[in-house]
Amino acid sequence: MLLGKEGKGTELAMQIIVKLGELYGAQRLIPISQVHIDGCLYAAVGEAGLLFAEKLHNLGAKVRVPTSLNATSRDIDNWREHGVDPEFAEKSANLEKYYLSMGAVPTWTCAPYQSGIIPRFGEQIAWAESNAIVYVNSVIGARTERYGDYTDICCAIVGRVPDFGLHITENRAGQILIDCTHLKLIPTTDYFAVLGYLVGEIAKNRIPVIKGIPHWVLGDHLKAFSAAIASSGAVALFHMIGITPEAPNERTAFQGRKPEATYELSQKMLQEVERKLSSIERTQVDGALIGCPHASVPEILELVKLMKGKKVKDNKELWLYTSRAVYYTLTLNGVIEELNQKGVKIFKDTCFVNTSLDKWNFKNVMTNSAKYAHYIPSRTGLKVVFASLDKCLETVVE
Ligand code: F3S
Secondary structure, eight states, rough: OOOTTTTTHHHHHHHHHHHHHHHHTTTEEESOOOOOOOTTHHHHHHHHHHHHHHHHHHHHHHHHHOOOEOOOSTTTTTTTTTTOOOHHHHHHHHHHHHHHHHHHHHOOOOOTTSSSSSSOTBBBOEESSHHHHIEEEEEEEOOOOOOOTHHHHHHHHTTTEEOOOGGEEEEESSSEEOOOOTSSOOOOOOHHHHHHHHHHHTTTSEEEEEEOOOOOOOOOHHHHHHHHHHHHOOOOOOOOTTSSOOOOHHHTTTTTTOSSEEEOOHHHHHHHHHHHTTTTTTGGEEEEEEEEEEHHHHHHHHHHHHHHTOOOOOOOOOEEEEOHHHHHHHHHHHHHHHHHTTTTEEEEEHHHHHHHHGGGGOOEESSOOOOHHHHHHHHHOOOOEEOOOOHHHHHHHH
16 A cells, blocks of 8 residues: 555555554554544544545545544535535535545534444444544443544554554553542533543543443443543543443453553532533523433433423523434424424534534533533634523523
């Protein structure tokens, strides 16, 4: 591949992968079975990302393993209703076209573990998108490093990665112990989002082992936890004793080593994080945003229950983001139409902080996602209130 015998696009991708391996002192390359790409998000990669994809496309590069695509910068079928600027939408469309021409699968979601190309425990893969990396490493137990824009597509083109970091068993050992046994845990995604945000702040770039999480915890709680831990910290992997597959007990999670430090969490610490995630009062919001990461089928069915006999207030907005797989599934049984009738706007393929929404003139928004609460002020200039789903609905629904 390096000699260009498999085409110029593959040669360029392999040069980049070899350089990455050299930077990390890797001794060899290992095969991977699949890739999840984040570089398809125009709002994140901009003109440079567009040129890079165009170059690979022009050089004839093709992905070598099943490759899914992250959220894109527009709802592909519905971007006008979403208020996206036409010029911006065109750039996004071009970027989408290049990734599809290289053979990637149009999943268009930041929660690829809910639908699409899902690995098994222990599988060597290369995923980008911070929440997805944490979830797939921790909850599924597949193995990926924190790949990012540009390297992700190169991994897909050569079907190999340097053998470094979290691909190697010893590097997956827990480093710090987080004790939740004194918390009164609540089974909601916003509670686990706050918990994840707090653990990310403490862990920074270390691997936390969390004890005291009960068995009723759901995949959607761990999704919210994964997105939050990767927003406040540079975390790519956590272990939860008795919950995640590499942590049947403390000894296994730490691979027989001693924790570098132990942190006991309190209710007060969680309250402090919750307070920090909001920049204004609840009453002032223009609308509520849910579905970061993209909403799952159970989350949308829960919303249907909560919306029984209610509708969105005339002067407020309720926006939900999901994948096209979930959207079309729930179109078939009438759920999407039912929510639309109640004034809920449902967008697929994309995300509030990664598109262009100038026409709406929003000033303040509300969300039950810690990741949205973290990024909305810096990425959109809007103020944000972080609250539970119940409180979001209380505010925008009558
Ligand atoms: Fe997905 Fe956007 Fe959140 S890409 S994880 S909905 S910030």
